[in-house]
Amino acid sequence: MNEAFLRACHGEAVRPVPVWLMRQAGRYLPAYQEVRKKIDFLTLCKTPELAAEVSIQPVDILGVDAAILFSDILIPLECMGIGLDFHEGKGPVLNPPVRTEQDIERLHPIDPDADVSFVLETIRILRKELSHKVPLIGFSGAPFTLATYMIEGGTSKSFVNTKRMLFEAPHLFSRLMDLLTEVVHSYIEAQIRAGAQAIQVFDTWAGVLTREDYARYALPYVTRIFKRIKGSGVPFIYFVFNGGHVLEIISDSGAGVIGLDWRTDIKTAISRLGSDTVVQGNLDPCALFLPEHELKTRVDSVLKQGLEAKAHIFNLGHGILPEIPNEKVRLLVELVHGLSS
Ligand code: CP3
Numbered sequence: 401m402n403e404a405f406l407r408a409c410h411g412e413a414v415r416p417v418p419v420w421l422m423r424q425a426g427r428y429l430p431a432y433q434e435v436r437k438k439i440d441f442l443t444l445c446k447t448p449e450l451a452a453e454v455s456i457q458p459v460d461i462l463g464v465d466a467a468i469l470f471s472d473i474l475i476p477l478e479c480m481g482i483g484l485d486f487h488e489g490k491g492p493v494l495n496p497p498v499r500t501e502q503d504i505e506r507l508h509p510i511d512p513d514a515d516v517s518f519v520l521e522t523i524r525i526l527r528k529e530l531s532h533k534v535p536l537i538g539f540s541g542a543p544f545t546l547a548t549y550m551i552e553g554g555t556s557k558s559f560v561n562t563k564r565m566l567f568e569a570p571h572l573f574s575r576l577m578d579l580l581t582e583v584v585h586s587y588i589e590a591q592i593r594a595g596a597q598a599i600q601v602f603d604t605w606a607g608v609l610t611r612e613d614y615a616r617y618a619l620p621y622v623t624r625i626f627k628r629i630k631g632s633g634v635p636f637i638y639f640v641f642n643g644g645h646v647l648e649i650i651s652d653s654g655a656g657v658i659g660l661d662w663r664t665d666i667k668t669a670i671s672r673l674g675s676d677t678v679v680q681g682n683l684d685p686c687a688l689f690l691p692e693h694e695l696k697t698r699v700d701s702v703l704k705q706g707l708e709a710k711a712h713i714f715n716l717g718h719g720i721l722p723e724i725p726n727e728k729v730r731l732l733v734e735l736v737h738g739l740s741s
Contacts (some may be wrong), residue, residue: 401534402535404418405466406635408713409637409657410635414711415740416736416740416741417703417706417714419713419715419733420464420713421458421462421716421719421733422468422639422718422719423720425455428721428723428725429458429461429726430726431454431461435453441472442484442485445470445471445472445475445518446518447518448518452470455536456533461726462730463730463733464534465534466534466536466537466598467526467530467533467534468536469522469536469537469539470522471539472492473545473546473602473604474492474494474546475516476510476540476546477494477549477550480507480508480510480583481506481508482494482507482550483496492549492554493554494552494554495553497551497553497561498551501572504575507576507579510586510587511586512590520590520591523538523594523595524595535597537599537600537637538599539599539601540587540591540601541601541603541604542618543581544577544603544605544622545604545605546580546583548562548605550580566613580621581621581625585625585629588601588629589629598634600638601625601655602641603640603643606646607640607642607643608642609646610645611645614649615646615649619646619653622655626638630654635657636655636656638650638657638658638659639659639661640661641661642663643661647664647669647673648672651677657678657680657713658679658680660717662683662684662685662716665705666679666681666702666709675708675710676710678710678711678713679713681717682717683732684698685716685720688725688732689728692731696739702714703736703739714736
């Protein structure tokens with residue numbers, strides 16, 4: 401079993417540097433598209449054998465050092481009593497959106513063993529099939545990011561409904577966040593029990609908050625979750641997209657590994673976080689459109705900066721896009737391993 405990723409999570413400066421890629425299972429891979437021809441996205445997430453198959457595709461095709469569970473951050477929301485749908489080309493739709501006290505009253509906590517047994521079964525299958533390969537990462541959305549999907553009813557540009565609730569009805573917002581914190585905690589705990597060997601928490605939209613609002617309305621809830629799962633010994637990675645302005649306080653969350661998007665270079669991040677930090681990141685996904693020699697220069701730069709951290713796990717600064725040529729992604733993994741050995 402290739403332990404490089406887990407050793408790096410625990411703070412060891414491993415060579416070659418381990419690499420996995422956010423959204424490594426997905427539409428840029430022809431093998432994934434083959435599976436998707438037969439089945440819609442949500443059904444795929446709920447069919448353990450197929451979800452396991454697409455999780456393993458990037459391990460076999462790209463040679464990455466970790467697998468990530470194939471699922472979606474929005475899956476547990478459906479179990480709380482809100483409709484979830486993925487429309488082709490339109491992204492996720494949550495219906496009806498949660499905006500009033502009555503809307504919140506309709507929601508309820510989840511019982512992971514009953515409500516998301518398919519996720520836990522996917523994890524168990526993956527652990528068996530990956531036993532001689534690489535570790536398995538489980539994941540969840542962070543409470544704030546999940547709250548935005550519930551309140552907006554989908555993706556948003558301005559997050560006006562979320563911020564409106566936060567400022568007009570803070571007691572409602574904190575009720576929703578308390579509930580989501582319970583849900584995320586029980587969901588992560590169940591994934592760990594089923595065999596997840598690391599957990600990544602995605603806070604995709606927390607960066608829309610000012611530093612003060614992030615510290616008050618988002619951070620305390622993830623911190624609560626990390627505190628409670630710390631005893632498991634499983635490493636957790638906290639990724640805040642567009643979170644450059646909150647970096648110093650992100651380290652207060654208690655996460656062992658800090659995920660960086662591409663906007664803040666690793667060198668700057670380490671000067672603010674301290675050299676005792678384990679970082680993950682952070683090549684701009686669109687750099688994969690560059691010609692090979694320029695891609696190589698950028699990968700080398702990210703790796704050199706990673707030397708300033710206690711340990712570095714190479715990743716993109718956000719998910720792979722469907723438009724990215726899959727041969728380039730394979731090349732990227734080769735470059736990371738080759739340049740850092
Ligand atoms: O990383 C992996 O390979 C594991 C699987 C994974 C998916 N979504 C599969 C997926 C993970 C870890 C996620 C996380 C996720 N989902 C996030 C956080 C990460 C981030 O991107 O910031 C968010 C915000 C979502 C919500 C979500 N899911 C959106 C906005 C969309 C639609 C956009 C799109 O690309 O179509 C999805 C759909 C989705 N999730 C797909 C995949 C492979 C595409 C579905 C398809 O096959 O058509």
